[in-house]
Amino acid sequence: MGTQAGTSADTLKFLRELEESPYRHDFFMALRRLESMYPDMPRFGQGARPIDEPIRLGQEPSMAFAPSALASFRAGDKDRPHKLSGFFFGLFGPNGPLPLHLTEYARDR
Known part of the structure; x- marks a missing residue:
């Protein structure tokens, strides 16, 4: 995965809070905080x-x-990257461009 995120107390606290209660965070704020943990990466x-x-x-x-x-x-480690899932963007769901039966199919898989 390249450079690991810093291990300061604030960083670990943020990752733990984001994992335990993602609904309390804004998508763009979470991306900004995560991106700031990797200043030497693109x-x-x-x-x-x-x-x-x-x-x-x-x-x-x-x-x-x-x-x-x-x-x-899901917080990543040295072998796998972080994974952030959202509800508000993408192809599925009532606001997505795909037909609803494909959302049901993906959900059931």
Whole structure:
């Protein structure tokens, strides 16, 4: 994954809070905080290879009203990047461009 995030108390506290209660955080604020942990790496989305990116973004396939922007967060380690899933963007769901039966199919898988 390249350079590891700093291990300051604030960094660890933020990662733990984001993992335990992602609904309390804003999507863009979370990305800014995560990106600031990797000052010597390219900005998110600008890495030459996917392995150079310290985070993976995803979407939670749901038909329900989104109670918050973020669905879940899994902190990464030296072998795997962080994973941040949201409700509000992507292809699935009632606001996505794909037909609803494909959201149901993805959710059931």
